[in-house]
Amino acid sequence: MPPSERFDHDVTTTCGYCGVGCRLEAHAVDGRVVSIAPALDGPANRGHTCLKGRFAHGFSRKRERLRTPLIRAADGDLRAASWDEAIALIARELSRIRDTSGPDAIAGLASSRATNEDCYVMQRLMRAAIGTHNIDNCSRVCHSPTSWALRQSFGLSGATGSFDDIEHADAAILIGANPTEGHPVAGARIKQATLRGLQLVTIDPRRIELSDYGVLHLSPRPGSNAAVMLGLAHVVARDGLVDHPFLDARTEGYDAVEDLLADYAPADVQRISGIPAGDLERAAHIYAEAENASLLWGLGVTEHKYGSEVVRLICNLALMCGKVGRPGSALLPLRGQNNVQGSSDMGALPDTFTGYQSVADEDVAQRFEARWGVSMKRERGLKIPEMFDAAVAGELKAMYIFGEDVAQTDPNTTHVVAALDALEFLVVQDIFCNETTRYADVVLPASSFLEKRGTFTNAERRIQLVEAAIEPPGEARTDFDILLAVSAALGHEMPFASPSDAMDEIAALTPDWAGVSHERVGRRGLQWPVAADGTDSPILYGSRFELPGGRARFAALPYKPPGSEADDEFPLVLVTGRRLEHYNAGTMTRRTGNLELLPSDWLELHPDDAARLWVSDGDLVSVRSAHGRIELPARVTERIEPGHVFTAFHFPEVRTNLLIGSSADVNTSCPEYKVVAVDVRPVAEQASRMPAIAAAP
Ligand SMILES: Nc1nc2c(c(=O)[nH]1)N[C@H]1C(S)=C(S)[C@@H](COP(=O)(O)OP(=O)(O)OC[C@H]3O[C@@H](n4cnc5c(=O)[nH]c(N)nc54)[C@H](O)[C@@H]3O)O[C@H]1N2
Ligand SMILES: Nc1nc2c(c(=O)[nH]1)N[C@H]1C(S)=C(S)[C@@H](COP(=O)(O)OP(=O)(O)OC[C@H]3O[C@@H](n4cnc5c(=O)[nH]c(N)nc54)[C@H](O)[C@@H]3O)O[C@H]1N2
Numbered sequence: 001m002p003p004s005e006r007f008d009h010d011v012t013t014t015c016g017y018c019g020v021g022c023r024l025e026a027h028a029v030d031g032r033v034v035s036i037a038p039a040l041d042g043p044a045n046r047g048h049t050c051l052k053g054r055f056a057h058g059f060s061r062k063r064e065r066l067r068t069p070l071i072r073a074a075d076g077d078l079r080a081a082s083w084d085e086a087i088a089l090i091a092r093e094l095s096r097i098r099d100t101s102g103p104d105a106i107a108g109l110a111s112s113r114a115t116n117e118d119c120y121v122m123q124r125l126m127r128a129a130i131g132t133h134n135i136d137n138c139s140r141v142c143h144s145p146t147s148w149a150l151r152q153s154f155g156l157s158g159a160t161g162s163f164d165d166i167e168h169a170d171a172a173i174l175i176g177a178n179p180t181e182g183h184p185v186a187g188a189r190i191k192q193a194t195l196r197g198l199q200l201v202t203i204d205p206r207r208i209e210l211s212d213y214g215v216l217h218l219s220p221r222p223g224s225n226a227a228v229m230l231g232l233a234h235v236v237a238r239d240g241l242v243d244h245p246f247l248d249a250r251t252e253g254y255d256a257v258e259d260l261l262a263d264y265a266p267a268d269v270q271r272i273s274g275i276p277a278g279d280l281e282r283a284a285h286i287y288a289e290a291e292n293a294s295l296l297w298g299l300g301v302t303e304h305k306y307g308s309e310v311v312r313l314i315c316n317l318a319l320m321c322g323k324v325g326r327p328g329s330a331l332l333p334l335r336g337q338n339n340v341q342g343s344s345d346m347g348a349l350p351d352t353f354t355g356y357q358s359v360a361d362e363d364v365a366q367r368f369e370a371r372w373g374v375s376m377k378r379e380r381g382l383k384i385p386e387m388f389d390a391a392v393a394g395e396l397k398a399m400y401i402f403g404e405d406v407a408q409t410d411p412n413t414t415h416v417v418a419a420l421d422a423l424e425f426l427v428v429q430d431i432f433c434n435e436t437t438r439y440a441d442v443v444l445p446a447s448s449f450l451e452k453r454g455t456f457t458n459a460e461r462r463i464q465l466v467e468a469a470i471e472p473p474g475e476a477r478t479d480f481d482i483l484l485a486v487s488a489a490l491g492h493e494m495p496f497a498s499p500s501d502a503m504d505e506i507a508a509l510t511p512d513w514a515g516v517s518h519e520r521v522g523r524r525g526l527q528w529p530v531a532a533d534g535t536d537s538p539i540l541y542g543s544r545f546e547l548p549g550g551r552a553r554f555a556a557l558p559y560k561p562p563g564s565e566a567d568d569e570f571p572l573v574l575v576t577g578r579r580l581e582h583y584n585a586g587t588m589t590r591r592t593g594n595l596e597l598l599p600s601d602w603l604e605l606h607p608d609d610a611a612r613l614w615v616s617d618g619d620l621v622s623v624r625s626a627h628g629r630i631e632l633p634a635r636v637t638e639r640i641e642p643g644h645v646f647t648a649f650h651f652p653e654v655r656t657n658l659l660i661g662s663s664a665d666v667n668t669s670c671p672e673y674k675v676v677a678v679d680v681r682p683v684a685e686q687a688s689r690m691p692a693i694a695a696a697p
């Protein structure tokens with residue numbers, strides 16, 4: 001085709017993979033994305049991207065993309081259907097179940113991959129069109145402990161600062177996060193900062209790549225973070241490093257913490273965590289003595305039985321040292337998906353509307369009721385694990401799952417599948433068939449981040465614009481259009497001609513978003529809270545905390561052992577996490593060139609354990625827990641400590657989450673993905689490779 005007949009389309013948009021929120025320049029020709037480059041003025045990425053943002057866009061035109069609605073036929077197969085037929089069936093079935101069993105027999109999940117506007121209309125659909133607060137999102141299985149704890153300690157559910165604080169800090173402690181794989185552009189910023197003098201301490205059972213750039217690496221036993229944080233606080237108090245003026249002026253509850261710290265001398269913490277006492281002391285001094293220091297954390301903190309309590313202990317440490325609310329002294333949880341901050345901000349949670357406004361607050365509820373023209377309950381709805389329990393018990397009869405592959409990524413796969421099987425009616429709205437669509441009665445073909453408009457909110461609370469580079473394939477439609485159509489078919493019309501109209505309603509109903517509009521978000525984004533005049537908030541708590549009295553709250557919480565511990569039957573501890581090349585359920589990255597870079601998963605184990613188990617590099621091994629068994633190849637590496645093994649969860653053929661039980665965070669139900677006692681053995685046919693006892697000559 002001559003160049004003059006080509007249709008070129010360029011947009012500046014925001015990456016749809018991780019919570020760094022890189023701004024991208026996407027170039028499309030004739031309805032296909034042909035290249036993506038970093039936006040030079042992107043506030044989080046400043047002209048950089050990782051291999052996902054830049055190259056992993058080929059999924060968007062893959063043959064397997066969902067192009068028409070699908071309906072489960074009498075023979076059990078999914079068959080193509082028209083939009084009218086699919087939406088009529090959804091409206092009929094959901095109305096029937098609502099009328100016979102009540103609205104709380106229905107539940108929905110919003111997608112942290114989709115936009116704020118998509119998530120907003122999803123929760124309005126569940127609350128106003130169906131009439132239930134049974135709405136949640138995958139933040140439940142990710143950073144819900146962070147959200148809960150930050151609200152308890154400081155008041156707001158978000159990082160206290162920005163990625164810029166990495167460059168402004170003299171020291172930083174990175175706890176249970178592996179940013180060079182999970183948040184590569186932030187990881188690169190940390191790497192560069194260390195080269196310019198940032199004193200980095202890493203705390204992770206594995207020696208992660210950034211440990212090679214830090215001044216100190218602490219390797220705790222999985223599940224012992226609380227003891228480590230209490231030990232750091234003990235040293236700060238013991239060695240006279242507490243910022244008393246800050247404590248007196250801006251906090252409450254320190255006395256109880258001080259009493260508790262007596263039990264966490266470095267020698268005590270060494271017994272619990274395995275971290276040498278001297279290393280713990282050095283880490284405490286590096287953090288406390290720095291002019292400015294930041295604390296960063298990830299799932300190695302949250303996905304534990306006491307994850308939410310550990311986040312409160314992280315907040316304690318910052319408060320003791322007065323290191324919050326100024327440049328370089330920030331608490332930066334590395335939120336995971338592109339819009340996991342936003343999906344919760346938008347009220348896709350069973351207990352809160354937008355901006356974490358409680359469904360039980362009478363004034364708040366009345367404001368939403370008046371705007372939407374409905375009446376709602378004041379009691380919270382079900383969290384994700386409660387939804388599955390209710391489905392197995394026969395109380396929950398239908399689910400609407402939008403962009404979340406629960407059958408692969410949620411814990412205790414056997415239980416999740418039993419729940420999906422038990423439902424009378426399941427709608428899945430996705431861009432591909434995945435493990436969850438196997439159980440769907442209706443599958444709706446939606447749009448990826450390259451095909452829609454709206455906003456994502458990154459890990460810095462930064463709301464950024466998303467622009468469509470291409471159209472959805474075939475008859476697929478944008479998530480926003482689909483959700484509006486389903487809501488209308490259920491009798492609740494939403495008055496939005498575009499995502500920008502939805503944002504105007506969000507701003508009107510949410511004090512922290514009062515000044516947000518698509519126009520104002522512009523190229524630079526806005527970090528909430530955003531005042532009515534458009535002033536945003538890169539740094540929180542400069543002068544007061546967002547709690548009654550303006551004071552931050554200490555929490556006196558002791559160390560408690562994890563839910564799962566190694567024993568004779570299951571002598572190793574499995575930790576699960578991520579690989580650079582793949583993304584969560586892998587529906588997208590496994591359909592790009594990244595699959596050639598990394599075609600399968602493996603189990604990492606230490607050479608000592610490998611020798612004891614007669615496992616060599618590359619051998620197929622069986623991994624068994626109290627909940628299930630999987631097989632995968634082994635990789636022998638010294639990056640992991642003896643007694644621990646590690647794998648990811650990106651490959652449905654491995655099904656890692658068969659191994660995970662239902663143990664979860666005590667306050668938020670976030671699964672304990674990070675500690676599972678397992679038994680590892682070479683699989684039978686490989687056993688023949690063991691040296692024979694009496695080898696034939
Ligand atoms: N390439 C890629 N990037 C991603 C994703 C992806 O799938 N692939 N997913 C995105 C999502 S949803 C998220 S939430 C983020 C997650 O990003 P991260 O929070 O970095 O997640 P993980 O790699 O799961 O775990 C981080 C580290 O915690 C450590 N850890 C485990 N147990 C403990 C413990 O008891 N104590 C301590 N101190 N550390 C522990 C693990 O060894 C691991 O190195 O990444 C996002 N980015
Ligand atoms: N063992 C173990 N398991 C884990 C974890 C762990 O560390 N260990 N981490 C957990 C964490 S932190 C998370 S966040 C979850 C993530 O788990 P999921 O949320 O299930 O995973 P994703 O791959 O991010 O995306 C889910 C689905 O969204 C679809 N999708 C993507 N974009 C769009 C869109 O714009 N519209 C629609 N409609 N669909 C879209 C994808 O095709 C995919 O099917 O996994 C959890 N599972």
Ligand code: SF4
Nearest residue numbers: 015017018022050053
């Ligand atoms: S670092 Fe995250 S946001 Fe940036 S390009 Fe990579 S996946 Fe996208």
Ligand SMILES: [Mo]
Nearest residue numbers: 142143336337
């Ligand atoms: Mo996540």
